[in-house]
Amino acid sequence: MPDETRTRRIDRRTLGGLCLTLFMIAYSMGVMPPLMPLIVNALDSSMGYIQSVLVLFSLVTASFAPTSENLCRFYGRKPIFVGGLLLYGIGIAITALSSDMAVLVVSFSLLTGLGATPLVSAPWAVMTAALDGKAKEQATLGFILCSVLGGLTGAILGGLLGATFGWRWAFAPAIGMGLIILLLSKPVPNVVQPDHDLIDWVGGLFSFLGLGSILVGISLAGEYGWWIPKRVFSIAGVVIPPFAVSIVPILIAVGVVCLGLFTFWQRQVARSHSGASLLRVGLLRKRSFVVGLLVAMLHTLITTGVQFNLYQFLPTLLPLNAFEVALTVLPYTLTMVVVLIILLKFVILENQIPPRYAIQIGLALLTAGLWLLYRTIDVEITALSLMPALIVMGSGSGLFLAYISALTQSVAAPEERAESAGIYNPVQNLGSSLGRGILGTLLIFFASQQIVDSILSLLGKELSAEQRQSTVSTLQAMIQTYSRPDIRAAFSQLPETVQASLPAIIQNAAVSGIRTVLLVSLMLSGLCCILSMALPKYPVRRR
Numbered sequence: 001m002p003d004e005t006r007t008r009r010i011d012r013r014t015l016g017g018l019c020l021t022l023f024m025i026a027y028s029m030g031v032m033p034p035l036m037p038l039i040v041n042a043l044d045s046s047m048g049y050i051q052s053v054l055v056l057f058s059l060v061t062a063s064f065a066p067t068s069e070n071l072c073r074f075y076g077r078k079p080i081f082v083g084g085l086l087l088y089g090i091g092i093a094i095t096a097l098s099s100d101m102a103v104l105v106v107s108f109s110l111l112t113g114l115g116a117t118p119l120v121s122a123p124w125a126v127m128t129a130a131l132d133g134k135a136k137e138q139a140t141l142g143f144i145l146c147s148v149l150g151g152l153t154g155a156i157l158g159g160l161l162g163a164t165f166g167w168r169w170a171f172a173p174a175i176g177m178g179l180i181i182l183l184l185s186k187p188v189p190n191v192v193q194p195d196h197d198l199i200d201w202v203g204g205l206f207s208f209l210g211l212g213s214i215l216v217g218i219s220l221a222g223e224y225g226w227w228i229p230k231r232v233f234s235i236a237g238v239v240i241p242p243f244a245v246s247i248v249p250i251l252i253a254v255g256v257v258c259l260g261l262f263t264f265w266q267r268q269v270a271r272s273h274s275g276a277s278l279l280r281v282g283l284l285r286k287r288s289f290v291v292g293l294l295v296a297m298l299h300t301l302i303t304t305g306v307q308f309n310l311y312q313f314l315p316t317l318l319p320l321n322a323f324e325v326a327l328t329v330l331p332y333t334l335t336m337v338v339v340l341i342i343l344l345k346f347v348i349l350e351n352q353i354p355p356r357y358a359i360q361i362g363l364a365l366l367t368a369g370l371w372l373l374y375r376t377i378d379v380e381i382t383a384l385s386l387m388p389a390l391i392v393m394g395s396g397s398g399l400f401l402a403y404i405s406a407l408t409q410s411v412a413a414p415e416e417r418a419e420s421a422g423i424y425n426p427v428q429n430l431g432s433s434l435g436r437g438i439l440g441t442l443l444i445f446f447a448s449q450q451i452v453d454s455i456l457s458l459l460g461k462e463l464s465a466e467q468r469q470s471t472v473s474t475l476q477a478m479i480q481t482y483s484r485p486d487i488r489a490a491f492s493q494l495p496e497t498v499q500a501s502l503p504a505i506i507q508n509a510a511v512s513g514i515r516t517v518l519l520v521s522l523m524l525s526g527l528c529c530i531l532s533m534a535l536p537k538y539p540v541r542r543r
Contacts, residue, residue, distance in 0.1 A: 015139070017184040018123035021085075022143055023150035024177040025116050028092065029054070029432065030154025031162075031170050033311050034326055038167040045101045051437045052216050053101075053109050058429035060113030061120055065423060068117045069125075077125070080118045082182070088115030089178040096171040120425045128409075137406065141344040144401050145337065152333040159323040206262035213255030217248045224248055228469065289420070291534045292408025293427055295359075298528045299366070299404070300431035302521050303397055305439030306370070307332065309514055310386075312443060316510040317381055328383040332390040332397075339398025354537045355403040362403075363532060365396025367525040374518040379507045410539030439517050447513035448476040454505045458498050 036050050072080050091111030098104040127139045158170040224233055224246045233240055233247035241250050307329055314325050369392035376389050405424065412420035452472050456463065463471065491502055 013184060014126070015142075017181050018126060019142060019146040020177055020181055021119050022123055023146045023153075024174055024181065025119060026147040026150025027154040027158075027177070028112065028116075028171070028174050029057075029429065030151035031158030031174075032154075033308050033436070034155055034159035034323070035162045035167045035170055036311075038162050039104075042167060043098065043101050043104065049101055051433070051440060053105055055216060055430075055433040055437055056105065056109035057113040057116075058433040060109060061116050061429055064114060064117045065121055065425075068121060072118065072125075077118075077122060081122050084115045084118035085178055085182055086115070088112055088119060089175060089182075091115055092171050092174045092178070096168045096175075120429070124425060138344060140406050141340055141402060144405065145340045145344065148333060148337055148340065148401075152330070152337070155326040155333075156323070156330065159321075159326040163321050163323045203262060203265050206258050206265055210255045210258030210260075210262055213251045213258060217251030217255065286411045287534065288411045288536050288540075289408055291531055292404060293424060295528050295531045295535070296404045296408060296424070297427050297431035297434075298524055298531070299363070299397070299400055300428045301435040301438070302366070302370075302524050302528070303332075303393070303435070304432040305435030306373070306393075306518070306521055308436045308440050309443045309517055312440065313510055313514045317379060317507055318383065328386065329390065331387045332394040335391045335394025336398040336401070339395055340402055343398070343402045355407045355539060356532065356535045356537045358403045359400055359407065359535065360529065360532050362396045362398070362400030363525065363529045365399065366393055367396075367522065367529065369393030369396060370518055370522050370525055374515055374522070377511055377515055377518070379504075379511055407535060407539050411536070439521065442520060443513045443517050444476055445472075445513075446516045447509045448472050450509035450512045451475060451505055454509065455494065455498055458501060458505075459495070 032050070032054055039045065039050060068080065068084075088111075091107050091113075094107035095104060095112065098107060123143055127136065127143065153173075157173065161170040161172070227246055227249055229244060229246040240247060310329050311325055314320055314328060318328075320328065369389050372392055373386070373389035376385055409420045409424055449472050452468065452475060456468075491499060494502075
């Protein structure tokens with residue numbers, strides 16, 4: 001009976017289609033950060049809601065990856081891939097035409113997220129099945145490079161299109177790439193593996209609701225408060241919850257309950273053997289796989305969160321639009337691309353150093369770059385002064401990414417390889433969304449706190465803890481919604497002596513906020529270094 005592990009040929013046309021697929025998905029994710037202020041203003045929304053859209057996109061992709069693999073075993077990879085591509089294109093088109101946040105959530109988070117699920121896993125599954133040895137190592141780095149370049153193109157080209165023609169036009173390249181991939185006719189081989197198990201739709205629903213509720217709650221914490229409500233959350237005029245508690249702990253509690261039901265359901269399925277378990281516990285019992293998954297996700301969280309904060313921070317001190325900010329942050333990604341190309345051509349194929357050591361060196365460089373960035377940030381910052389820190393960070397990330405995926409997934413048995421890629425890659429997208437949600441929220445929170453305290457100090461006034469918290473929350477909400485008229489109206493009521501000092505107060509608060517976030521990033525990077533010590537020294541070699 002044919003299976004994917006017996007496929008040993010992959011032509012250039014197929015490889016090009018798979019590379020373009022990863023490029024397209026990375027473009028769609030990379031285009032969102034520079035467009036966020038434009039989307040917030042156009043749809044009368046807030047930063048918290050846009051962050052939730054990104055979190056949900058990654059969550060949908062991660063949650064339904066195992067189910068997608070089950071469908072591929074039932075119906076073949078090619079029809080599922082083509083179906084995902086069509087759904088992805090429809091989702092992107094509706095996203096570009098969105099008239100409000102509800103349409104944006106359904107189109108980008110749900111339709112595009114579902115469509116991306118088989119698109120993310122297919123390149124890695126086909127590559128794992130079709131290639132061995134050096135060819136596989138080259139394809140791995142090539143796929144990573146395409147993803148990095150896609151995110152870079154999304155940030156730069158998307159920022160340029162958004163600033164020049166409007167944010168909706170920034171999604172047009174993704175639609176064009178989807179049509180090109182579709183015209184390649186057979187981007188993946190059509191392989192069917194007969195499977196008599198039923199697909200675990202119930203488990204998929206519980207895992208999606210559980211993780212979704214928790215992560216959306218975290219992403220909304222900055223806007224609605226962790227416990228005491230900063231503002232009212234309502235749907236169709238109905239206030240949720242109907243008592244004086246933020247929506248955040250309610251969402252997290254619902255998520256925990258759903259994950260508990262998910263665990264119970266998976267045990268029942270495993271005992272009864274009546275269906276295909278959503279997660280194959282055997283793979284997640286392998287310590288090296290779980291550790292590699294966590295280390296890679298933390299790295300993605302840190303690097304995405306820091307870049308996202310630079311997008312928010314730099315316009316405060318420098319007169320830059322979205323496109324110019326993307327160019328300022330470019331040295332990080334450009335250095336990472338250069339390192340990956342060098343490793344692709346020279347180093348990794350010769351196995352000159354153990355992969356675990358290379359990963360640890362990369363993390364050390366990333367940590368050094370974060371510390372250099374921390375020392376560089378001040379009110380006199382320039383785009384040129386940021387370059388050394390970004391170059392060091394990019395060098396570390398390039399070295400890290402060149403090895404972490406292959407080392408982590410090497411522990412998977414042949415029959416687990418497709419599922420391994422189906423778990424690993426969406427989890428990295430999830431780390432990217434968490435970086436924006438957590439570190440981005442921290443920046444706005446600390447900056448708002450600093451602004452309020454500085455103004456109170458100039459006025460010589462003191463507020464009660466509740467009054468201070470309410471004032472900070474109000475300012476934080478205005479910053480997150482980019483409501484500059486509201487901010488100007490609020491500040492215009494202050495004495496003239498305070499208004500004269502406002503530019504300096506805002507700049508100092510932004511510097512203080514991002515430096516605090518960088519300290520948090522340094523601690524997370526240290527945790528990455530510690531966890532990396534549990535990785536295997538070399539990949540597991542299987543015949």
